[in-house]
Amino acid sequence: MNIWNGEHRRIYMQEVGTRDGFQSEGTFVETRDKIALIDALSNTGMAKIEVTAFVSPQAIPALRDAEIVLREIQRKPGVVYTALVPNVRGAERAIDARADELNLVMSASESHNLSNLRMTREQSFNALKQVATLARGAGLPVNISLSCAFGCPMEGDVPVSTVLEWTRRFIEEIGARGVTLCDTTGMAYPRQVADLTAQCIKRWPHSEFTLHFHNTRGMGLANVLAAIDAGADRFDASLGGIGGCPYAPGASGNVCSEEIVHALELMGFDTGIDLDALIAASKCLPPLIGHDTPSQIVKAGRRLDLHPLPADFAAIRERAWQRDSPERARG
Numbered sequence: 001m002n003i004w005n006g007e008h009r010r011i012y013m014q015e016v017g018t019r020d021g022f023q024s025e026g027t028f029v030e031t032r033d034k035i036a037l038i039d040a041l042s043n044t045g046m047a048k049i050e051v052t053a054f055v056s057p058q059a060i061p062a063l064r065d066a067e068i069v070l071r072e073i074q075r076k077p078g079v080v081y082t083a084l085v086p087n088v089r090g091a092e093r094a095i096d097a098r099a100d101e102l103n104l105v106m107s108a109s110e111s112h113n114l115s116n117l118r119m120t121r122e123q124s125f126n127a128l129k130q131v132a133t134l135a136r137g138a139g140l141p142v143n144i145s146l147s148c149a150f151g152c153p154m155e156g157d158v159p160v161s162t163v164l165e166w167t168r169r170f171i172e173e174i175g176a177r178g179v180t181l182c183d184t185t186g187m188a189y190p191r192q193v194a195d196l197t198a199q200c201i202k203r204w205p206h207s208e209f210t211l212h213f214h215n216t217r218g219m220g221l222a223n224v225l226a227a228i229d230a231g232a233d234r235f236d237a238s239l240g241g242i243g244g245c246p247y248a249p250g251a252s253g254n255v256c257s258e259e260i261v262h263a264l265e266l267m268g269f270d271t272g273i274d275l276d277a278l279i280a281a282s283k284c285l286p287p288l289i290g291h292d293t294p295s296q297i298v299k300a301g302r303r304l305d306l307h308p309l310p311a312d313f314a315a316i317r318e319r320a321w322q323r324d325s326p327e328r329a330r331g
């Protein structure tokens with residue numbers, strides 16, 4: 001495929017702003033505001049929305065209202081409402097609140113797994129195995145998000161063989177329907193992304209792979225394009241580009257949903273997203289979180305959102321024309 005011509009190829013966008021975004025905010029976003037924002041996002045064309053996380057409220061106080069939010073949003077048919085789950089306790093809560101899918105999480109890096117989840121990777125894996133059994137019993141599909149798949153802020157490079165082995169265990173031992181390769185702190189670069197994406201899709205062609213990038217070093221969009229070139233069609237992104245793991249040093253925002261959609265639509269991909277509705281939703285964020293977002297599209301507008309001519313434009317043009325035909329001015 002020629003990456004520069006999307007040829008209407010479908011790209012599935014998955015919104016993570018109300019989970020990855022809000023988890024890192026100092027301000028608690030009111031429950032009713034979270035619900036209203038998710039309802040607005042449901043009407044933008046997102047394939048999946050990661051509504052919240054069923055984690056310890058001591059670890060992530062910002063999402064302590066997970067049950068109410070997931071129960072009270074209006075479900076739009078066709079949208080998958082998923083929730084992040086780190087352990088059996090979280091899975092029971094998420095199933096009870098009627099999640100459509102459980103998004104399990106662990107890290108490819110031992111240091112980050114211990115910092116974030118207080119377990120060794122092997123302990124996490126065993127917990128996830130139990131969670132998957134619970135999910136199966138409830139008839140729910142399981143996705144597993146592998147943090148630090150492109151590098152760990154404490155350990156550095158994570159060997160590709162390690163990432164592939166965890167992916168194998170998720171798919172073959174746990175029976176996960178999908179795996180998300182997460183670039184938790186923006187360490188991924190396009191060449192690396194293309195290599196890992198191509199290897200995963202080739203080896204497990206029937207699994208659903210998602211790429212989850214953070215724009216910490218400005219490589220987010222380049223990484224999305226590299227992944228598409230290697231065959232990926234599913235991306236996590238956050239409204240306004242907010243986000244970040246509070247237990248990963250140096251973490252900052254996800255790739256910004258409206259920036260990615262804006263770019264992909266210009267390239268001819270079909271994201272299924274109503275960009276106007278998405279930008280409108282993004283403009284609701286600053287009052288909720290108490291600061292501006294990194295969104296370049298909210299700051300600059302879309303490419304063809306034009307600006308008025310200068311106020312003295314007619315006079316400028318008249319003077320320019322006079323240079324060509326002075327008689328016209330005299331006449």
Ligand code: COA
Pocket residue numbers: 023053054055056057058059060086087088089090091093105116117118147245246247
């Ligand atoms: N939901 C709600 N409460 C939970 C919970 C869950 N999923 N898992 C554990 N808890 C509670 C326990 O009941 C216990 O509460 P208590 O102190 O009132 O008895 C407390 O949290 C500690 O439980 P414990 O099992 O000892 O967990 P821990 O302290 O080792 O923490 C995690 C492990 C995974 C629960 C916690 O680190 C966590 O939630 N991390 C999530 C981090 C995250 O979301 N990071 C960003 C996204 S990648």
Ligand code: ZN
Pocket residue numbers: 020182183184212214243244245254
């Ligand atoms: Zn993330």
